[in-house]
Amino acid sequence: MAAAAALTPATPLRFKPYSTLRFLSFYSKNPTNPRLFPPLPRRSVPSHSTFHRKRCFCSVISAALQSGEMKKTEFAEKKVGEMGNKVGEFRKKVKIANIKGGPDEGLNWVGQTLVVMGWVRTLRVQSSVTFLEVNDGSSLSNMQCVMNSDAEGYDQVESGLISTGASVWVQGTLVASQGSKQKVELKVEKVVLVGKSDPSYPIQKKRVSREFLRSKAHLRPRTNTFGAVARVRNALAYATHKFFQENGFVWISSPIITASDCEGAGEQFCVTTLIPSSREAADSPVNAIPNTKEGLIDWSQDFFGKPAFLTVSGQLNAETYATALTDVYTFGPTFRAENSNTSRHLAEFWMIEPELAFADLNDDMACATAYLQYVVRHVLDNCKEDMEFFNTWIEKGVIDRLNDVAEKDFVQLTYTDAIELLLKANKKFEFPVKWGCDLQSEHERYITEQAFNGCPVIIRDYPKEIKAFYMRENDDGKTVAAMDMLVPRVGELIGGSQREERLDYLENRLDELKLNKESYWWYLDLRRYGSVPHAGFGLGFERLVQFATGVENIRDAIPFPRTPGSAEF
Amino acid sequence: MAAAAALTPATPLRFKPYSTLRFLSFYSKNPTNPRLFPPLPRRSVPSHSTFHRKRCFCSVISAALQSGEMKKTEFAEKKVGEMGNKVGEFRKKVKIANIKGGPDEGLNWVGQTLVVMGWVRTLRVQSSVTFLEVNDGSSLSNMQCVMNSDAEGYDQVESGLISTGASVWVQGTLVASQGSKQKVELKVEKVVLVGKSDPSYPIQKKRVSREFLRSKAHLRPRTNTFGAVARVRNALAYATHKFFQENGFVWISSPIITASDCEGAGEQFCVTTLIPSSREAADSPVNAIPNTKEGLIDWSQDFFGKPAFLTVSGQLNAETYATALTDVYTFGPTFRAENSNTSRHLAEFWMIEPELAFADLNDDMACATAYLQYVVRHVLDNCKEDMEFFNTWIEKGVIDRLNDVAEKDFVQLTYTDAIELLLKANKKFEFPVKWGCDLQSEHERYITEQAFNGCPVIIRDYPKEIKAFYMRENDDGKTVAAMDMLVPRVGELIGGSQREERLDYLENRLDELKLNKESYWWYLDLRRYGSVPHAGFGLGFERLVQFATGVENIRDAIPFPRTPGSAEF
DSSP: OOHHHHTSOSSOOSOOHHHHHHHHTTSOSOTTSOOOOOOSSOOOOOTTOGGGGSOEEOOTHHHHTTOTTOOOOOGGGSOTTTOOEEOOOOOEEOOHHHHHSSTTTTGGGTTOEEEEEEEEEEEEEOSSOEEEEEEOSSSSOOEEEEEOTTSBTTHHHHTTOSOTTOEEEEEEEEEEOSSSSOSEEEEEEEEEEEEOBOTTOSOOSSOOOHHHHHTTTTTGGGSHHHHHHHHHHHHHHHHHHHHHHHTTOEEEOOOSEEOOTTOOSSOOOEEESSSOOGGGGGGOBGGGSOBOTTSBBOGGGSTTSSOEEEOSOSHHHHHHHHHHHSEEEEEEEEEOOOOOOSTTOOSEEEEEEEEEESOOHHHHHHHHHHHHHHHHHHHHHHOHHHHHHHHHHTOTTHHHHHHHHHHSOOEEEEHHHHHHHHHHSSOOOSSOOOTTSOOOHHHHHIIIIIITTTOOEEEEEEEGGGSOTTBOBOTTSSEEEEEEEEETTTEEEEEEEEBOOOHHHHHHHHHHTTOOGGGGHHHHHHHHBSOOOEEEEEEEHHHHHHHHHOOSOGGGSSSSOOBTTBOOO | OOHHHHTSOSSOOSOOHHHHHHHHTTSOSOTTSOOOOOOSSOOOOOTTOGGGGSOEEOOTHHHHTTOTTOOOOOGGGSOTTTOOEEOOOOOEEOOHHHHHSSTTTTGGGTTOEEEEEEEEEEEEEOSSOEEEEEEOSSSSOOEEEEEOTTSBTTHHHHTTOSOTTOEEEEEEEEEEOSSSSOSEEEEEEEEEEEEOBOTTOSOOSSOOOHHHHHTTTTTGGGSHHHHHHHHHHHHHHHHHHHHHHHTTOEEEOOOSEEOOTTOOSSOOOEEESSSOOGGGGGGOBGGGSOBOTTSBBOGGGSTTSSOEEEOSOSHHHHHHHHHHHSEEEEEEEEEOOOOOOSTTOOSEEEEEEEEEESOOHHHHHHHHHHHHHHHHHHHHHHOHHHHHHHHHHTOTTHHHHHHHHHHSOOEEEEHHHHHHHHHHSSOOOSSOOOTTSOOOHHHHHIIIIIITTTOOEEEEEEEGGGSOTTBOBOTTSSEEEEEEEEETTTEEEEEEEEBOOOHHHHHHHHHHTTOOGGGGHHHHHHHHBSOOOEEEEEEEHHHHHHHHHOOSOGGGSSSSOOBTTBOOO
């Protein structure tokens, strides 16, 4: 492990241009100006580029190329107070998306010397020329790198070290491409293998099933599909924050662990330290768990002094902040310990739960509609290439479907009218329709896909018996101010309600349902001190990702899915 | 629970102007144009306002005032296909921050008829005039509402129903204020009590301790301090997303529950369904837990089929995405089951963990520095009023301290130099200083507060024995490419490292530490297939909130703190 060994490259190869360069780059020649990575070959900034207002750079190696004789500054000889260097400047990397993502697909960069760093997707060796497709994850598009045998480092291609899955550093000149698939390509001057790919690399060019890729969740983002899902998921998340922030909502982190008794609904995961942590857990005897004289679990010895669980919703907590800050939203993980092995259920999923004070169900529906239209429009505008990929390979028509959502008026109708509509339908349903029944997926899809022809539909004013205790009772005494938003293909995407803000109504409802009022003391306090009409909704973020991308299985809509029997990685 | 009862207001009072109006507003007169809440009294948009590009509205009651004779449309008589109404338009509310937060502090709104909805902070009845301070949580500032006895609804002031903590709807004309504390005030035409406040309201005007307020976590956002903390926390979170999104990073949700064996460090919470969920847990007998013949816990019957835990860090997962998408970041909750009852520890806290591929420790330090300066600058620019509040009431000088961070160059020095600096210091430390020791808080504070005079300092290249297995070994074979950022007052705020990307080095290190390589198969795969130099850092979000606001106890930096013995709400 001495200095010589440190020059060994990332993988045990015979040559080491990359790591040598990198190591030499660690210390600045000039301690008063320790910016280690000056931009590579100066280039004039293309006129159509969005980069003229930003500083760009290609990290690590670009500088190393210029820093051959750098050596470590000897701080130790300095006096105290003179020690220390300035921290270098952070500069945004130029990635493939920046080069090829502009309106002219990279033509404005033609003639520039560029460095591309990424992973080899394919390598095609032809008689006179070699094509290397390099992807850096910034876009679906690869950079096509075209190499003659005189390019520096070409021997690594010949020896087979540069292969699918390997990471490379490529420097060249951007030129207009002869091919029909891209406007520009990189004419390679120099290629450096950064890390080779073992021949066992499981994601070779042949198509692999999404089921197989779930067992390789650590490598699947290197595929077209999962790279695109990750980028669209990111865009949906950022658009979510933008929408709420632009509308004056405050992001609240609702708690994940809760010992509060009032979450109620749904199977919950228990969180405990009574079982030894980590590696010892597997061989833990049951009788090592602290117990009382009566043989019950002794919760007083647990971390929180009582049973604690993973949250199923942040809504009740969000209400406390909405009744202080007016408009808030949560965006965090929630959990269900339901043993559902379906393509629509996860044990761990992210939820968005806005809560609006001084608002009723109409405000709530308007907000949910505006939110959904905003994030869909954001993805259509900002993820064009990825959406075209989904449209071609995952769900034909997904772009039209999203355009409909972004542009069409959403329809609202009452549950009572929806039941009537279903009863009049010329369609035999598996589950019989009757006022008071819960709407099944087949009913929801009939309404949004057939009765309203692909238009999102909000159903409101459900029977109170099939809805949660906190929903506001309507004048009729039979229904509550609840709403579910149905969208084509996915069915229910958003569920919300106006909350019962009247103390006496809420207490009566808790009594009717035999819930323990004491547990809800703080929730009832919100009605005791300056209660206001308020409303909110919840949206499962992975359902939204499914909806926007067309991926069929929700396990492909989150990086590391948790389902019964599966919490790997 | 019939229609008449539904007209009862939010709290059982004798009069009910608000709820009556609201109920009448539920259904639109005109089903083809169901926008229920047209903007109240039309106003010309002030010329200096930022609102000329946005549609604004005052929700709920404004419309109700104009909709006295609305009645429910009879959908039921329509044919299928004609059912349903359009969902109303969502419009941004005008809040107190929008009115008073502009450069002329509201003067550009003078003459406008406005509606303010919020909670009464104080009420001062003078001989000829009554002052009502109303806060809607959008800003620290209240709207001072000035009322004569001829204002509609004034009887509710006289009868004592409008009191501290009550929620109100106030309509009036904005006028220039005679007082020195604000530029504008609302001359009240009409006031409506929305929800009264029980006299037991625990947050009266007298100052209450922050310790007491922790037991009222559901009401504390209604105080100046916690309202301001919530807004600054929100600004820090949004600035975090903005910084990384603007620099091409992709947000990744790392998993919360993990059965992966390679998290290792730190006390973890166990997540299980072997203990009955929710209400039954309290009386659960130990022997009801499934066990094997040998008396061990039978994990095969647990939800995930093996022991599962709450994550302590998303880093290893983030590395899988960084080595596919180049630059990623996580922002999510993480957990420590450590029994630390200090002002700096939470059992549940949010972490930001960026991970950069094709990057070394210098890039990492540059990114951490740029990030911190960005978010600090964002808060100084966007939370002026709240920061002035903290500067006056929480930590004198916090604004100067943050300005220093935003503007000064950060210093970097090696651990070895830091040790030398400490050894030369004219200061007796409680913990003796010696190469190889972990730096204690007293050392860190000496370095950043005294040796470098309040400048943030990054210490790098720590002895490998005191750092994590995944950190990249330096050429000297003794140190690793780790870095800790120290800031005045808080001490360590950010910790990061370049990751060991060389497969053989990493495997050797796992062997040295007697860690089970099989558990790390997927982490090692990242080094097997196209390994790249990469680096990242972690930042405890609540520490950042403490740092930015000056609040001393971390339990006041998160809405619902989880600590030993405490997981209420």
